Amino acid sequence: MKKLSIIGMPMDLGQMRRGVDMGPSAIRYAGVNERLKNLFDEVHDLGDIAIGRPEVAIDAESNLRNLDLVAEKSQLLANQVDQVVQEGAFPLVLGGDHSIAIGTLAGVAKHYKNLGVIWYDAHGDLNTAETSPSGNIHGMPLAVSLGIGHPLLTEVGGYNPKIKAENIVIIGARALDDGEKELIKEKGIKVYTMHEIDRLGMTKVMEDTIAYLKEKTDGVHLSLDLDGLDPHDAPGVGTPVNGGISYRESHLAMEMLAESGIVTSAEFVEVNPILDDKNRTASVAVALMGSLFGEKLL
Template identity: 65%
Template sequence: MEKNLNISLVGVPLDYGQSRRGVDMGPSAIRYAGAVARLEAIGHQVTDTGDIAVPTGERVGQDQEGLKNLDEVTNACTDLAERVASLTKAEEFPLVFGGDHSMAIGTLAGLSEKYDNLGVIWYDAHADINTEATSPSGNIHGMPLAVSLGMGHEQLVNIYKDGKKIKPENVVIIGARSVDPGERELIKELGIKVFTMHEIDRDGMTSVMNQAIEYLTAKNIDGLHLSLDLDGLDPLYTPGVGTPVPGGISYRESHLAMEMLQDSGLLTSAEFVEVNPILDDKNGTADVAVGLIGSLFGEKLL
């Protein structure tokens, strides 16, 4: 990554992809935690493009074909895809704040306008590779990776552009520790590279990140997107998430991962998702997000 970037922030106050309200306030919480000042102090030029418009109020249209709030998620992701595509066209670095993880459908759709061979690091406790056929809940935030790979409901798969937006061989999942049976089968079938907590515990984060970066570099990727769910970290550090899973990545391991991504020079876009201030303690989860953003964009201790 070059030293000084033109970063454009996009907020996605989306909470229709899951069942616990409050995650729509995530973008505001991350801004309040000082994201812009942190990036500017490193030397980057930052433009906050504001939030995608997402209707608020009581939920309607809960269930369609086993999917909750399908139309609301589709509309928000379509708007996000258009915003992200226009930013990449203008040579801006898109940095997206969420919001629940269903928004990644929109981010990746927008990035597909510019990148034909995009690499994706999915930093998450979950694989998010369910479809309506395998999902135990019908929550779309458990499906964005499957949708982006071209699997699932056609209304989601065909957002912005028809068909898949990324390739399974270009995806690396890091931090997985809660994977549904249907997801396990799909991961094996597609041959997706996954580093579970077992590999992180056994080999250490340095080894895992080196392997992930080498793996993606060998694929001749033309860009690299980081999709970071704050529940990838252990809930000790990030209590303000909707689906916490104990035994996660540590605070320091996560900073190291971000620093190594920065050093790789490969990153072209990023999103930080699932910050829920209602479930949080004194905005601590958003503070962690902003700290990780600092490391990802080149903040140094000395």
């Protein structure tokens, strides 16, 4: 019995551009429920985590934007994701900015001894308060999940770290800050930049990623930031970076993950309908979910 539970996380507190809080609505409007009902025995849309309209606050000590609120809302998401996993359903989280991964991973990782993570993104999201140029927490969730960062964030879920550096694969990177590059080298994190994707081809990148994670993990979380794709294909994102993964390459990647059967949880983040063109980016997200969950052309 294949069950899926959808959780909306309409949070824009991890960055400065308004509109990404409407991401879950845009993805639903693009037909996510209808699309996935054909691929699961049961699909439950659990609605949205309540975020409200809080005032922006900069933490005086760390200079982090909305630190307390991000920690508090991440805990709410962690609780709900934890519940979904306990019920034997596949958790699919709709963002929201990428800081939501702090809560998703806190809810998922406690159920696995060695959770693997595929970080499909133009960015590494490995910043800390010390290395971040902006103080925006959406550039930090992968570091936080490794136990690196402000204790209010690393302790979400009541334990840390959530994941190990050797169980991470970053795919699509093309905008890394100096502090992130250092951390990648120091921790030995596997990264396929756009250079590798161009050089090797997406088929080889995914074959290697799946083989790398399959032998050492007991579950894999896919964290897909729509800015991993080229802005030509996914224009509605807050931090677009030219020269990204194509729509077709992304479908191939999702189809290969579907065939491998390794993915046990997922989130799709950074859909911002205000910056979009006729809800194209949300539609791309839904189409990629179809491929990830085994939709076939024939």
